[in-house]
Structures are given as C-alpha cells and as structure tokens.
Amino acid sequence: MSILDLFRDYTLRNVALGAMVLGIVSGILGCFAVLRRQGLLGDALSHAALPGIAIAYLLTGSKAPIVLLLGAGIAGWVGTLVINRIVRDTRISEDSALGIVLSVFFGVGILLLTYIAKRNDANQAGLDRFLFGQAATLVATDVLTMSILGGLALGCLVLLYKEFKLLAFDPAFAASLGFPPNRLGILLTSLIVVAIVIGLQTVGVVLMAAMLVGPAVAARQWTHRLSVMLVLSGVFGASAGIAGTMLSLGQQHVPTGPMIILSLTAIVTISLLFAPARGLVWAKIRQNHSLNNEPRNREIQPAKGE
Amino acid sequence: MSSTFAIILTGILVAAACASLGCFLILRRMAMLADAISHAILPGLVAGYFIAQGPSLLAGFFGAALAGLITVGLVELLKNTQRVGGESAIGIVFPAMFALGTFLVSKYYADVHLDADAVLYGNIEFVGFDHWYLGETDLGPQSLWIMGCLCLINLIFISVFYKELKLATFDAGLAATLGFSPILIHYGLMAVVSITTVGAFTAVGAILVVALMIVPAATAYLLTDRLPWMIGLAIAAGAIAAVAGFGLAFMLNGSVAGAIATVTGVEFGLALLFSSKQGLVARAQRLARQRIQFAADTLLVHLLQHEGSPDAAHESTIDHLQSELQWNNKFAQRVLDLAQRRSLVRCQGQQLELTTSGRERSQQVLQLGRG
CATH class of the missing domain: 1.10.3470.10 (ABC transporter involved in vitamin B12 uptake, BtuC)
Structure with missing residues (x-):
C-alpha cells in the first residue's frame, strides 16, 4: 500500500489524518513536558481522564465524542490540580503524586464504566474504546474536532511561546521577571490535557504517554534549538502516526494504536543511535578512536610545580 | 470456603x-x-x-x-x-x-x-x-x-x-x-x-x-x-x-x-x-498561627520604636495600628488578644504599652533581625 492509496480511501484517510494530527499536536506539546522533566505527566493525566468520560456519560446520557472528550478534559485538568497541590503542600515527591492520581482516577473510571456496563443499558456499548483507542472508528467529524482542538492548543502555544520557553529552561528567572511560573505551568499542563483528549480515541489512555514523550526525545537528539526541536518533534509524531496506520490497516487483527507506538519507538531508537551530534554510535566510535590514539603505558607525570 | x-x-x-x-x-x-x-x-x-x-x-x-x-x-x-x-x-x-x-x-x-x-x-x-x-x-x-x-x-x-x-x-x-x-x-x-x-x-x-x-x-x-x-x-x-x-x-x-x-x-x-x-488543614492552621505570631512581633517592635518619643501617644493607639500596619479590625483584635494573653502588651483604654517581658521580646526580635 502506498501513501497515496492511504489518502484515496475514505476510512483510511480519516485514520491517517487523525493519527497525523495527534502526532503533530502531542509531538510539539510533549517537547515542553520532556524539557521540564515531566515526561510522565501525560501518562498520569491520560489515565486521570477516564472517569471524566464515564461521568460525562452518566450525566448527559450522550455518547457524542465532544461531550465525552469535554468530560475527559475536565477530569484530566482536575488531576493536574491535585498533582500540583500534593507536590506543593506535602513531602510526597512528584513521581509518587503522579502514581497516586493515575491509579486512583483510573480505578474510579473503571468502577464507573463497569457500573454503567452492568446497568443493562444497551446504549453504553463502546465507552471502553477509550482504554485502548480505536483509530479505525474515526470519522471525518472526529478528525475535524481533533484538528480544531489541536489548532487552538498550538495557537495558545504560539502566543505564549516566549513565556513557555523561559519556564522550560529557567523557571526561577521567569519568576524574577514577574511571570507567574505556577500559573504558567498549569496552563502548559492544560494544553497537554488537550493533546491527551485528542489522543484518547486514537491510541487510548495507556499508550498516550509515549505520544507525548517519544517524538520530543527523538527530536532532542538532532538539535540544540527549541524551535527546531518543536518542528522536528511534530514531524516525527506525524510520521509515526502515518506509518502506524499503514502498518496496521493492511492486515487483519492488528490494532492501529500499538503500531503507531512501535513506529515511534523505531524513530526514537534510530535518533538515539544515529543523530549527528548526540548519536550513541558516533560517541562510541569517537571513544574507541581516542583510546586507540592515546599512547599506552604512559607513565604518570607529576604535576609541575610540586 | x-x-x-x-x-x-x-x-x-x-x-x-x-x-x-x-x-x-x-x-x-x-x-x-x-x-x-x-x-x-x-x-x-x-x-x-x-x-x-x-x-x-x-x-x-x-x-x-x-x-x-x-x-x-x-x-x-x-x-x-x-x-x-x-x-x-x-x-x-x-x-x-x-x-x-x-x-x-x-x-x-x-x-x-x-x-x-x-x-x-x-x-x-x-x-x-x-x-x-x-x-x-x-x-x-x-x-x-x-x-x-x-x-x-x-x-x-x-x-x-x-x-x-x-x-x-x-x-x-x-x-x-x-x-x-x-x-x-x-x-x-x-x-x-x-x-x-x-x-x-x-x-x-x-x-x-x-x-x-x-x-x-x-x-x-x-x-x-x-x-x-x-x-x-x-x-x-x-x-x-x-x-x-x-x-x-x-x-x-x-x-x-x-x-x-x-x-x-x-x-x-x-x-x-x-x-x-502533613495534612492540609493542620498546615493551614499552622500558617495562620504563624501569621498572627509574626504580626504580634511586628506590633512589639513598633511600640518599642516609638516608646518614650513625643509621638508615642499617637502612635500606640489601637486605631492607629489599623491604618499604619494595614490590619483589618478582626486581625488586629486577634493579634492584640495574643499579645495580651502572653502579657507582652498592656491596654490602657485606647493606649497600648509594652510590659517588661514585651520589651525583652521585642529587643530579642530586633537582635534576630540583625542576625
């Protein structure tokens, strides 16, 4: 199957476009999470979004993606605030706070989903597709919704680019200039929640972590400039999305989400090994080279002046 | 089973x-x-x-x-x-x-x-x-x-x-x-x-x-x-x-x-x-207590600074505290309660004056401030 075929067929086009939009948005926003050493925040928040889906359904009885995703977004955002509060006001480390929010929110989500499933309510079928994502069910309106949400998040990022850059590299300096680091941090995290909401339908809660971390880590290996890293990360995310779609749709029984993640893992591995300046292969070669050129058994000379 | x-x-x-x-x-x-x-x-x-x-x-x-x-x-x-x-x-x-x-x-x-x-x-x-x-x-x-x-x-x-x-x-x-x-x-x-x-x-x-x-x-x-x-x-x-x-x-x-x-x-x-x-409630209480404590120390230092000076009578009225230190009524009352309970300050009508232990405490605070 060629890329052209992918865009000629209606279903395939939606899946590929959806995966691509997700790749771009999560790739770009993920850069800030990775630079701020919050790579696992996405993992925690995507799990935290699950009860939001169940509660939105319980309250409205609607299965419209926009309603469910709004619920997911709100729950993810509440998760952000809880993590922030625990880290700021107790001695519990950020890592543990992430784990607590992740597992408790997800547990509540599972409890509610199973409660809904056993109410003998035929309408509920399919709520659990958010667990693993079902890219194959994406339709044109879903892709449109994803694009609009993603566009808004990226627009926000462009407007506050300078502030976020400062926050990522030197939060103390940002604070001294009068920017509120805590509020900016919450805003940035809220944008990440938007990326997660976009990803729930495509790759599901469990694999969403990789969509935020993977492209950014790969892009980081190729450049030292934030602007270049953001663009590259978006490109890597989109490529993984399209590659995963192509790999999965050609054959039976192969889900799209995991194939996107495996494509992404390949991109990360190649970047870590072969990126021009930071590639591990070159580092190894340089190391061997300098070892070979070094005169052996050289006697240790006493330092001069002693 | x-x-x-x-x-x-x-x-x-x-x-x-x-x-x-x-x-x-x-x-x-x-x-x-x-x-x-x-x-x-x-x-x-x-x-x-x-x-x-x-x-x-x-x-x-x-x-x-x-x-x-x-x-x-x-x-x-x-x-x-x-x-x-x-x-x-x-x-x-x-x-x-x-x-x-x-x-x-x-x-x-x-x-x-x-x-x-x-x-x-x-x-x-x-x-x-x-x-x-x-x-x-x-x-x-x-x-x-x-x-x-x-x-x-x-x-x-x-x-x-x-x-x-x-x-x-x-x-x-x-x-x-x-x-x-x-x-x-x-x-x-x-x-x-x-x-x-x-x-x-x-x-x-x-x-x-x-x-x-x-x-x-x-x-x-x-x-x-x-x-x-x-x-x-x-x-x-x-x-x-x-x-x-x-x-x-x-x-x-x-x-x-x-x-x-x-x-x-x-x-x-x-x-x-x-x-x-570690709890949030206990923490909030502790913070509130520290705020009053700190305010009481501020009050003592304020009184010490003006003690014996010509404007002492004016500077040490309760009403003046509220405008000078920007405390609202309720907060000022709580600070005063604390200071009086520990007998650091005596209240003579509207006038406040330091007790002996209050004077010691405020000198101590100033010393601490100078490091």
Whole structure:
C-alpha cells in the first residue's frame, strides 16, 4: 500500500489524518513536558481522564465524542490540580503524586464504566474504546474536532511561546521577571490535557504517554534549538502516526494504536543511535578512536610545580 | 470456603504484599517505575503463553518477571546514556513494551482468553472458581495460594534485608561506602516488585497493583515519620481498602479492582486533609498561627520604636495600628488578644504599652533581625 492509496480511501484517510494530527499536536506539546522533566505527566493525566468520560456519560446520557472528550478534559485538568497541590503542600515527591492520581482516577473510571456496563443499558456499548483507542472508528467529524482542538492548543502555544520557553529552561528567572511560573505551568499542563483528549480515541489512555514523550526525545537528539526541536518533534509524531496506520490497516487483527507506538519507538531508537551530534554510535566510535590514539603505558607525570 | 471470603482474603493478601513494598518505592521516588513494570510485563506473559503452548502459570510467571526486569534494565540503560531524562526513559520503554504485547495478543491470540482488558483491570471476581487440586483433594483457590506465597516472600525479603533497604533508601552514598551495593539492592527490590506485580496482576490487574503499591504507602507516609510504622500503616490501609472496596463494588455492581483503587484514593484524601503533621488543614492552621505570631512581633517592635518619643501617644493607639500596619479590625483584635494573653502588651483604654517581658521580646526580635 502506498501513501497515496492511504489518502484515496475514505476510512483510511480519516485514520491517517487523525493519527497525523495527534502526532503533530502531542509531538510539539510533549517537547515542553520532556524539557521540564515531566515526561510522565501525560501518562498520569491520560489515565486521570477516564472517569471524566464515564461521568460525562452518566450525566448527559450522550455518547457524542465532544461531550465525552469535554468530560475527559475536565477530569484530566482536575488531576493536574491535585498533582500540583500534593507536590506543593506535602513531602510526597512528584513521581509518587503522579502514581497516586493515575491509579486512583483510573480505578474510579473503571468502577464507573463497569457500573454503567452492568446497568443493562444497551446504549453504553463502546465507552471502553477509550482504554485502548480505536483509530479505525474515526470519522471525518472526529478528525475535524481533533484538528480544531489541536489548532487552538498550538495557537495558545504560539502566543505564549516566549513565556513557555523561559519556564522550560529557567523557571526561577521567569519568576524574577514577574511571570507567574505556577500559573504558567498549569496552563502548559492544560494544553497537554488537550493533546491527551485528542489522543484518547486514537491510541487510548495507556499508550498516550509515549505520544507525548517519544517524538520530543527523538527530536532532542538532532538539535540544540527549541524551535527546531518543536518542528522536528511534530514531524516525527506525524510520521509515526502515518506509518502506524499503514502498518496496521493492511492486515487483519492488528490494532492501529500499538503500531503507531512501535513506529515511534523505531524513530526514537534510530535518533538515539544515529543523530549527528548526540548519536550513541558516533560517541562510541569517537571513544574507541581516542583510546586507540592515546599512547599506552604512559607513565604518570607529576604535576609541575610540586 | 465461600467465594466471597476467598475474594476478600485475596484482596487483603494482595494489599499486604503490594503496600509493604510500596513504602520503599515511595521513599526511593520510584513510584512510576512500578507503573511501568505493571504495564510492561504483558509481552512477557504472551511469550510465556507462546513457549508453553497454552496458559501455563509457571511459564507466564517467568516470562512476565523477566519482562519486568528487562524494563528496569532498559530504563537504566537509557538513563545512563545521558541522552534522556529518567522519567522520559520510563515514558518510552513501557508503552513500547505494552504496545508490543497488545500487538502480539491481537495478532496471534485474538481468540484466546488473554485479552488486554483483563490485564488492565483483572478479574478478582473469579478467584473463587479456579481451584488447585492435589490428586483428589481440593486445596482451595489458586490465587489465594499465589498471593499468600508472594506476601510471605515479600515480608521475608523486607525483614531479612531491612537494614540494607533502609540504609540504601535513606543514604545510598553511605550504603555504598559501607560495602552494600545500592545497585544490587535496587535490582533485588525490582525483582520482588516484578514478581509481586505478576502475581497480583492475574487477580487484580495492572492498575490496581499500582494503586495498592503506591497509594496506601503514600497515605502512611503522610501519617508517620518512622519506617516500621509506615510499613504497618500502609498494610493496614491497603487491607481496609480491600474490604471496603469489595463492599463498594457489591453495592454498585461494578469492578472490584476499580472499587478498591477508589477506596485507597479516599483514604489518601482523608490523610491529605487531616493528617496531624502533613495534612492540609493542620498546615493551614499552622500558617495562620504563624501569621498572627509574626504580626504580634511586628506590633512589639513598633511600640518599642516609638516608646518614650513625643509621638508615642499617637502612635500606640489601637486605631492607629489599623491604618499604619494595614490590619483589618478582626486581625488586629486577634493579634492584640495574643499579645495580651502572653502579657507582652498592656491596654490602657485606647493606649497600648509594652510590659517588661514585651520589651525583652521585642529587643530579642530586633537582635534576630540583625542576625
């Protein structure tokens, strides 16, 4: 199957476009999470979004993606605030706070989903597709919704680019200039929640972590400039999305989400090994080279002046 | 043995096995590594299934434990390249492993009972059905045996290596100097975490394992400063959650694993609010008290500065304080109450004056301010 075929067929086009939009948005926003050493925040928040889906359904009885995703977004955002509060006001480390929010929110989500499933309510079928994502069910309106949400998040990022850059590299300096680091941090995290909401339908809660971390880590290996890293990360995310779609749709029984993640893992591995300046292969070669050129058994000379 | 009792007992054993290890994970800031392991063992389970040509407890166990250790190893490897932060390394490795597992399951085993839902939230509801038989004798539910053994292994591990674990957790540098290898302890702990995860996993699923490892231990961490107490409290919190969670699930007719995780969250929330040292309520009270205390000191210094000067009469009226120090009525009253209760200040109608001990205190404050 060629890329052209992918865009000629209606279903395939939606899946590929959806995966691509997700790749771009999560790739770009993920850069800030990775630079701020919050790579696992996405993992925690995507799990935290699950009860939001169940509660939105319980309250409205609607299965419209926009309603469910709004619920997911709100729950993810509440998760952000809880993590922030625990880290700021107790001695519990950020890592543990992430784990607590992740597992408790997800547990509540599972409890509610199973409660809904056993109410003998035929309408509920399919709520659990958010667990693993079902890219194959994406339709044109879903892709449109994803694009609009993603566009808004990226627009926000462009407007506050300078502030976020400062926050990522030197939060103390940002604070001294009068920017509120805590509020900016919450805003940035809220944008990440938007990326997660976009990803729930495509790759599901469990694999969403990789969509935020993977492209950014790969892009980081190729450049030292934030602007270049953001663009590259978006490109890597989109490529993984399209590659995963192509790999999965050609054959039976192969889900799209995991194939996107495996494509992404390949991109990360190649970047870590072969990126021009930071590639591990070159580092190894340089190391061997300098070892070979070094005169052996050289006697240790006493330092001069002693 | 009734099925309900078996479920609750399994829940308690899982809680005890997980929560005791969780204390060390919390203290060593490795909570998310447990999450990573719990997801990453999926391909190991599949590999075990493949090698044994069917569901085999032992093969699955080894495969999964191996996958857990590979995950930890890969995370360390990535971290040590200095190219990736620790948390990003986790964020790359475990989704890759989980994706690989999901891919293998859906590609080759789409028709067998190894679906990913069961992996995520388990089926503790069915522990009563899977009995072990020795010849003709019924030995009872299989999960009960597995979790009992794991619980025992963990308690033995912790009590035998208690000193080493404690040292490596609180002062890795000292542990290394004294000749205990922190790396060995790290991998030992990870091995125990891996096998506990695998064992608990079939009963309660990946997410509950994480919930029971992290949340009760974090709850205990808010309540005490002593490690033995922390371990005991964590086990107790986990066991209570197991029992209450079963009740909640019964009421809502929902997933037991989800309900237990929910109750651990409620416990944590209560500790977060009401713990006597770390709780948010106690903290807010402490802050409010410190604010009044500080304001009272400000008042004393203010009075001392103007004492004996011509404008003393004007400067030391209660009304003047409110405009000069920008205190509102209520706050000023609380500050005055405190100062009078400690007999630092005397009130003569509208006039305030320092007592002897008040003068001493304000001089002390000034000294402290000058360092």
